[in-house]
Amino acid sequence: MTDLSAFPITRKWPAKHPERLQLYSLPTPNGVKVSIMLEEIGLAYEAHKVSFDNDDQLSPAFISLSANNKIPAILDPNGPGGQPLPLFESGAILQYLAEKSGQLLSQDPAQRYQTLQWLMFQMGGIGPMFGQVGFFHFFAGKDFEDKRPRDRYVNESKRLLGVLDRHLKGREWMVDEYSIADIAIFPWVRNLVERYNARELIGFDAFKEVQRVLAAFLERPAVQRGLKIPA
Numbered sequence: 001m002t003d004l005s006a007f008p009i010t011r012k013w014p015a016k017h018p019e020r021l022q023l024y025s026l027p028t029p030n031g032v033k034v035s036i037m038l039e040e041i042g043l044a045y046e047a048h049k050v051s052f053d054n055d056d057q058l059s060p061a062f063i064s065l066s067a068n069n070k071i072p073a074i075l076d077p078n079g080p081g082g083q084p085l086p087l088f089e090s091g092a093i094l095q096y097l098a099e100k101s102g103q104l105l106s107q108d109p110a111q112r113y114q115t116l117q118w119l120m121f122q123m124g125g126i127g128p129m130f131g132q133v134g135f136f137h138f139f140a141g142k143d144f145e146d147k148r149p150r151d152r153y154v155n156e157s158k159r160l161l162g163v164l165d166r167h168l169k170g171r172e173w174m175v176d177e178y179s180i181a182d183i184a185i186f187p188w189v190r191n192l193v194e195r196y197n198a199r200e201l202i203g204f205d206a207f208k209e210v211q212r213v214l215a216a217f218l219e220r221p222a223v224q225r226g227l228k229i230p231a
């Protein structure tokens, strides 16, 4: 029987199935990257909800696993060398799960680095910039009179969408085949347009290639399931 009792997080969120990968998350654009990935690769897992309403992400139990107090985080009872592996940062988790499962990250070195390039592009650019549009347009910052911060992030987000749009011309997905780069990027595009209500502000209708690939992404059954986890 797998024993995860050495990890304080399992006292706040007990594992019913300690032999399965434990996911601590919420269906936010960073959270769903990991639930979508787990659904795509078909690995057994147990999802735990980290409620922001209760500030669960600031609890000592959560921080004992995720030092930066952000979701998503995982605890894999069967990590490298058969030992439990705790991990936070969605990009690192996607890469880990791709390597563990042998799926959604090419074995071909050139294609593999191209995939990681776009994964980093999401982590360093799309996530932080789209997130700031969310703050200044949809969340608390929408009431600020001075619109210059909002406009700065809107302009940068438009620029990033332009980069995606040009790259996607003539391509089905970000790299040759569907990969962790798509799983990182498209939940954020969806969030910008649907949750942050920024379709018009961002001029989304001009980005036809991004629209096409977003629609294909959202049609995938694993994506549809992953977007709702944890319930």
Ligand SMILES: N[C@@H](CCC(=O)N[C@@H](CS)C(=O)NCC(=O)O)C(=O)O
Pocket: 028, 029, 030, 031, 052, 057, 069, 070, 071, 072, 088, 089, 090, 091
């Ligand atoms: N770079 C991190 C960002 C994670 C992140 O920002 N998570 C947000 C939800 S999307 C969060 O946990 N926010 C809670 C807080 O800031 O208190 C990752 O990709 O995992």
